[in-house]
Amino acid sequence: MITLSKVKKVYETKANKVTAVKDIDLQINDGEIFGIIGYSGAGKSTLIRLLNGLELPSQGSITVAGHNITQIKGKALRDARKEISMIFQHFNLLWSRTVKENIAFPLEINKVPKSERTKRVDELIKLVGLEGRGDAYPSELSGGQKQRVGIARALANNPKVLLCDEATSALDPQTTDSILDLLVDINERLGLTIVLITHEMHVIRKICHRVAVMEEGQIVEQGEVLEVFRKPQATITRRFVQQVTEPEETRETIEHLIEQYPSGKVIQLTFVGKSTETPLITDVIRSFNINVTILQGKISQTQSGAYGTLFIHLNGSNDEIEKAIHYIREQEVEAEVMGND
Numbered sequence: 001m002i003t004l005s006k007v008k009k010v011y012e013t014k015a016n017k018v019t020a021v022k023d024i025d026l027q028i029n030d031g032e033i034f035g036i037i038g039y040s041g042a043g044k045s046t047l048i049r050l051l052n053g054l055e056l057p058s059q060g061s062i063t064v065a066g067h068n069i070t071q072i073k074g075k076a077l078r079d080a081r082k083e084i085s086m087i088f089q090h091f092n093l094l095w096s097r098t099v100k101e102n103i104a105f106p107l108e109i110n111k112v113p114k115s116e117r118t119k120r121v122d123e124l125i126k127l128v129g130l131e132g133r134g135d136a137y138p139s140e141l142s143g144g145q146k147q148r149v150g151i152a153r154a155l156a157n158n159p160k161v162l163l164c165d166e167a168t169s170a171l172d173p174q175t176t177d178s179i180l181d182l183l184v185d186i187n188e189r190l191g192l193t194i195v196l197i198t199h200e201m202h203v204i205r206k207i208c209h210r211v212a213v214m215e216e217g218q219i220v221e222q223g224e225v226l227e228v229f230r231k232p233q234a235t236i237t238r239r240f241v242q243q244v245t246e247p248e249e250t251r252e253t254i255e256h257l258i259e260q261y262p263s264g265k266v267i268q269l270t271f272v273g274k275s276t277e278t279p280l281i282t283d284v285i286r287s288f289n290i291n292v293t294i295l296q297g298k299i300s301q302t303q304s305g306a307y308g309t310l311f312i313h314l315n316g317s318n319d320e321i322e323k324a325i326h327y328i329r330e331q332e333v334e335a336e337v338m339g340n341d
């Protein structure tokens, strides 16, 4: 549904040329929630502006919702852009218009008759959970409610694709989660394709089916979210995965624990999908002559299954510890020895 082939974007300023994105090959499927993650300056905003035709690539081709947006102009481009909607970090609402009037705005531009507009606005208000707030002004709303207005407005003309530009970055964690839940809900209910850009792995973990990691204008890694969590390849991807799996203090805690347990081994286990539901630790304790101490653990849900990390200390003879690690790996659980040999 969305295809980018050999896409490159160079900005020419008076002083120099900046290559914002290069060598981008990407395919995003219908009905998918696809995340693009990268640090500031990686090229994410440029990529999203290319997807809705706000920018033209210097090279390559881009097809969105059946339109080759690199080759169309004028009315054809405007029509194509009706099928590609967008929400923003700072909501971009019209402050002098009420919630209802903000949502009605794209319908007015699209010359939808008034009676139909009113009906559609009411539907959208229900869809995003803003019942009773239709006559409020944006200044009277919380951040989460403002983003709900942004989402309703973006959905007004029944787009096929919703682009989200750091849509939750200005929100607190709890509000972020409620907006992410709403995006999943509309993805499932309407079959809408959602492409989001973010610098937060939490957002990717919580709602995306697949993810692409961007660095210096290029996609350095992409895949199913669960797979990327399980086996991040690029250094930058590992750093993003750690944002979610290792709370800030974890490394420090683990180093402290390794000092505290001079004998035996500290192991980091990584569970994915079904393996989070098996009584692995019980099996290890029963099958091997070792002591197991659970140090720290966390299980997170992704769109396609659970992902967990658990730090344990194994104590006993080297031989028994090796056998236990071998057994754990046979259960399709990753086991990384954390030093302390």
Ligand SMILES: Nc1ncnc2c1ncn2[C@@H]1O[C@H](COP(=O)(O)OP(=O)(O)OP(=O)(O)O)[C@@H](O)[C@H]1O
Pocket: 011, 012, 013, 018, 019, 020, 038, 039, 040, 041, 042, 043, 044, 045, 046, 047
């Ligand atoms: N209109 C422009 N003119 C010149 N250079 C630009 C323009 N837009 C972006 N750039 C440059 O392109 C590179 C990628 O920027 P981009 O905004 O796409 O990154 P980003 O990952 O979205 O970062 P951020 O989250 O900070 O916006 C940067 O070096 C930026 O300075």
